[in-house]
Amino acid sequence: MTATPQVVATGTAVRLEAVTKVFGTNDAAVHALKGVDLEIGTGQLAVVLGPSGSGKTTLCNIIGGIESATSGSVTVGGESIGGRKPGDLGDFRRNHVGFVFQFFNLIPTLTARENIEVIIELTGRGDKGRVAELLDSVGLADRADNFPSQLSGGEQQRVALARALATDPAILLADEPTGALDLDTGRQILALLQDLRNEGRTVVIITHNSSVAQIADRVITVVDGRIESIEDNPSPADAATVTW
Numbered sequence: 220m221t222a223t224p225q226v227v228a229t230g231t232a233v234r235l236e237a238v239t240k241v242f243g244t245n246d247a248a249v250h251a252l253k254g255v256d257l258e259i260g261t262g263q264l265a266v267v268l269g270p271s272g273s274g275k276t277t278l279c280n281i282i283g284g285i286e287s288a289t290s291g292s293v294t295v296g297g298e299s300i301g302g303r304k305p306g307d308l309g310d311f312r313r314n315h316v317g318f319v320f321q322f323f324n325l326i327p328t329l330t331a332r333e334n335i336e337v338i339i340e341l342t343g344r345g346d347k348g349r350v351a352e353l354l355d356s357v358g359l360a361d362r363a364d365n366f367p368s369q370l371s372g373g374e375q376q377r378v379a380l381a382r383a384l385a386t387d388p389a390i391l392l393a394d395e396p397t398g399a400l401d402l403d404t405g406r407q408i409l410a411l412l413q414d415l416r417n418e419g420r421t422v423v424i425i426t427h428n429s430s431v432a433q434i435a436d437r438v439i440t441v442v443d444g445r446i447e448s449i450e451d452n453p454s455p456a457d458a459a460t461v462t463w
């Protein structure tokens with residue numbers, strides 16, 4: 220009798236080849252990425268680690284179509300975006316990517332529900348009838364009518380996560396999602412991100428916190444604009460056990 224084959228990632232969600240990014244020109248040029256090659260599989264949770272200024276956010280922004288690469292090839296969700304300017308990538312972002320940021324970036328004059336609805340209106344993707352379900356999925360069913368100022372940091376990050384999911388993105392990019400949170404609250408956000416990975420979504424977490432790498436399928440370390448290492452972890456830790 221043959222063993223049942225283990226189902227692993229079925230494709231490539233992100234592929235970067237020889238990607239460079241230079242900000243500014245001549246004497247003022249900053250070489251933020253100096254030839255980056257990497258792959259992230261569909262349904263993987265990848266953590267991009269690196270010290271401050273190493274190029275993590277630049278990498279995240281290029282994957283998400285917020286910045287364009289100076290050179291190299293960038294393929295995300297099957298779309299080749301390497302040579303395209305951010306202004307031409309609106310459809311790409313709407314169709315493929317959800318973003319979560321360190322400081323939540325909620326609109327202060329809108330309630331939790333409205334912060335999600337506005338993204339559905341702006342992108343034309345998602346279903347306003349699912350907003351309550353989205354808030355429930357991040358444990359905030361009873362806070363829909365609260366403004367950001369009435370929510371804790373962790374709760375605001377949950378709203379931001381629900382907002383990112385409203386358009387049903389194939390890839391979720393989270394730049395320092397626990398950076399403004401205490402340990403317990405940060406762990407809860409990591410657990411939600413891990414749940415999304417377990418549901419088959421591709422999740423990329425950018426952080427300088429090496430403890431977060433414990434929950435990753437793939438750990439990509441960036442140093443001084445270059446990939447220092449890419450390591451695969453066959454048995455990622457449960458987010459609830461991670462500490463820092």
Ligand SMILES: Nc1ncnc2c1ncn2[C@@H]1O[C@H](COP(=O)(O)OP(=O)(O)OP(=O)(O)O)[C@@H](O)[C@H]1O
Pocket residue numbers: 242243249250251269270271272273274275276277278427
């Ligand atoms: N718009 C910009 N103009 C000029 N230089 C930039 C710009 N954005 C980033 N840089 C530079 O590119 C390099 C990489 O920055 P990046 O923000 O990607 O690093 P990071 O690893 O995310 O850092 P941190 O952890 O501190 O956020 C840094 O030297 C930074 O100063």
